[in-house]
Amino acid sequence: MSLVIGITGGIGSGKSAVTDRFEELGIVVVDADKVARVVVQPGGPALDAIAEHFGAEVLLADGQLDRAALRSIIFADDDERRWLEQLTHPLIGQEIRQQLEAAGSPYVMLSSPLLLETSQSALADLVVVVDVPEAMQLQRTMTRDNNDEDQVKRIIAAQLPRDTRLDQADIVIDNSGSLAELDGIVAELHREFLARAGSRAS
Ligand SMILES: CC(C)(COP(=O)(O)OP(=O)(O)OC[C@H]1O[C@@H](n2cnc3c(N)ncnc32)[C@H](O)[C@@H]1O)[C@@H](O)C(=O)NCCC(=O)NCCS
């Protein structure tokens, strides 16, 4: 497997803004949020169990998962969130491993909001944390999504506290500046990761 750079950060911290830039540089990005959508597709391994557990109100008329309905349930009730996670996280982990194995770039990125909360961290050779103050996390997420403030706060509360996450970082990206500043940070890190990947291969 290529060198795996793990990218994490709380909701709205800017993981996608960071990984979009690495993708533009030709780096394969495995995105845990995207993988999580695949495992709950109709006909996939998890959706029937979810509908059985939560009832038909978590399904849309076309049989797809009603993500907003499930989001409201699981971020209001920790037990329900844990139930969903025990079902989906092993499937997500398995699919992530396959995608990492198949990746063909000099190094590969694994982007996950729950990298450090799950065994996904064992897949990463290096942990990069995308960091912004919580007020900015809240503001950017509310601007991006159709989520009210209380729900975003509940999602933040279901994730690692900022200090605990920062304690586990090998590298911290401060994303409180502009997107232009992020371009420069990513370009510099890309050079560093290429060098690390090269020295590992030789
Ligand atoms: C509850 C679901 C259906 C809501 O879907 P929705 O489209 O509204 O949000 P999306 O999946 O894009 O997630 C948005 C953000 O919510 C946060 N989040 C999602 N799941 C979790 C969780 N279990 N714990 C903490 N934060 C979470 C992350 O920051 C994520 O980036 C969905 O998030 C889900 O299936 N979650 C369980 C699977 C999971 O843990 N995914 C996280 C990646 S491993």
Ligand SMILES: Nc1ncnc2c1ncn2[C@@H]1O[C@H](COP(=O)(O)OP(=O)(O)OP(=O)(O)O)[C@@H](O)[C@H]1O
């Ligand atoms: N440096 C920045 N300046 C201004 N806006 C930014 C910056 N970085 C990210 N954003 C915006 O903030 C929002 C959240 O960023 P992004 O979607 O990349 O976060 P994320 O960590 O991937 O979130 P999630 O955990 O929900 O997947 C987006 O609308 C994005 O365009």
